[in-house]
Amino acid sequence: MDLLRILVAILLPPLGVFLQVGIGKHFWINILLTLLGYIPGIVHAVWVIAKK
Secondary structure: OHHHHHHHHHHOHHHHHHHHHOOOHHHHHHHHHHHHOHHHHHHHHHHHHHHO
16 A cells, blocks of 8 residues: 555655645645645655655
8 A cells, every 4th residue: 555655646745645644734744845846745755655
């Protein structure tokens, strides 16, 4: 399941974070990072998923 979440995080970083932690602090941080730059959003999303 984590592999699927990582693939989703690469395509749509906020969705990957949402699937992992729901709507919370990390979700909103990832939205902000994705708006500032797609790569920081991906890095944060993969980090949140891998940290589990």
